[in-house]
Amino acid sequence: MATVSPDLSALVSDPHTTYARLREAGPAHRITGPDGMPVWVVTRYADVRRLLADPRLSLDKAHRLPGNYRGFSLPPALDANLLNMDPPDHTRIRRLVTKAFTPGRVDRMRPGIQLLADRLLDAVADRGHADLIAEFATPLPITVICDLLGVEQDARRDFRAWTDALIAPDPRNPGAAKRAVAAMLTYFPQLIADKRRTRGNDLLSDLIDARDDGDRLTEDELTSLAFLILFAGYENTVQLIGTAVLALLDHPEQLAELRDNPDKVEGAVEEFARFDGPALLAIRRFPVDDVEIGGVTIPAGETVMLSLASANRDPDRFPDPDRLDVHRRDGGHLALGHGIHYCVGAPLARLETQIAVSTLLRRFPDLELAAPRDDLRWRPSMRARGLIALPVRF
Structure with missing residues (x-):
């Protein structure tokens, strides 16, 4: 099969249309x-x-042939995740992680997340307008993740800058990503050392203590896990909150129904994730043997x-897949993965999104978009789906 190159701008601004064409044309495509x-x-x-659950597709870069795309390169202390x-x-x-990151811990975070959501909306309520990405969807999960890891207040601004530099690099500042990596390589070992001296009521302290038949996490494993929890737990939730709110603004009748029936928001979060989830593509994989897909051999x-985004809009699995339907109950979306690599932080992402959406609709029942729909800009990423800004008025 010939190598093809879908237009990157189309994959950023309208990935679902592009993936629909690819899905119709065949099950697998070799692209640039x-x-x-x-x-x-x-x-x-x-x-x-x-394939998400197929052991023939390895996540270990040792199985990658030279000259193939591998994604962002990280030093070993961050890469061992x-x-x-x-x-x-x-x-x-x-x-070991699941021993520390329990459903009970997530559930105990609910009152704090609710208090934070209300406080963030208090700050903009009298103004009558806001950028929901900068002033709500971003500070909520970064604060939650920092609380989860036990990060002090004075380091939280740095956390946000580091993740932004890696996820959406600024072409005008080409060294920012490397500086962010270097900063995290300095910060996380220091944070772990502080937790070893003085345990706190946080996930990182529990990860230090986590044991299984005498086994425990090494320093590099703790460092890379802290990096992964920050990187994935913060960014994915920002994007999910943003696209969920935009989907409701595009479907005012469904917004009104959830506003009037807040108990339905929890179930609607699954549809938000299916309809326009934060990850367009799962993490890259490398076949350890030749793999055949619909007559195509990789x-x-x-x-x-x-492509999680393409799978979640596949009409062979989801009826009328391009329509948001908060009543949809057929389940099975892949936005948070599947198999042994299913997102370990999925319960927290769901809880944050549920609280964010329900609080926003309760506090601002007349919420509406404050800019032309076509003027909204998306992060320039082939992998992640996220709004740069979401201006609203209320």
Whole structure:
């Protein structure tokens, strides 16, 4: 199959239309990635779901052939995380993480998240307008993640700058990403050392103490986990809150229904994630053997990207998939992954989004978009789906 190059601007501004064309044309396509290297993109729900759980697709970069797209390179102390591991290392570390990151811990965070959501909206209520990304969707999860990790207040502004530099690099500042990585390599070991001396009521302290038959996390594993929790837990939730609110503004009748029936917001979060989730593509994978998909053979060692966004709009799985339907209950979306690499922080992302949306609709029942819909700008990323700003009035 010939290498193709979907227009990057279309993948950013209108990925669902682009993926619909690719999905219709075939189950897998060898395209040119943003770095000019070839990458296979898998588009259909059944294939994406199956391959998310297929042990023949490794996350370990050791299986990558030279000359293939591999994504952002990180130093070993940040790279040794769950998104770059296969069993048995993945199994061991995930088991230790789940001992600390329990449903009970997430549920105990509910009152604090609710208080924070109200406080953020208090700050803009009298003004009558706001940028919901900068003033609500961003500060809410970064504060939650910093509380979760036990990060002091004076370091939180740095956390936000570091993640922004990695996720949406500014071409005018090409050294920002490297400086962010260097800063995190300095900060996280220091934070872990502080927690070792004085434990707190936070996840990082619990990860230090987590044991399984005498096993425990190494310094590099703790550092890379702290980085992953910050990076994934913050950015994905910002994007999910932003796209959820925009979807409701685009569908005012469904916004009104959730506003009048706040108990339905929890179920609607699943539809928000399916309809316009934060990750267009799952983390890259490398086949350890040749893999066949619908008559297309992907050679071992090449780079494979599984399109979560395309799978979640596949009409063979979801009826009328391009329509937001907060009543949809057929489930099974892949926005948060599937199989052994299913997002460990999914319950927290769901809780934050539920509280954010329900609080916003309760506090500002006349919420509406304050800019032309076509003027909204998206982050220039082929992998992540997120608004740069969401101006509203109320």
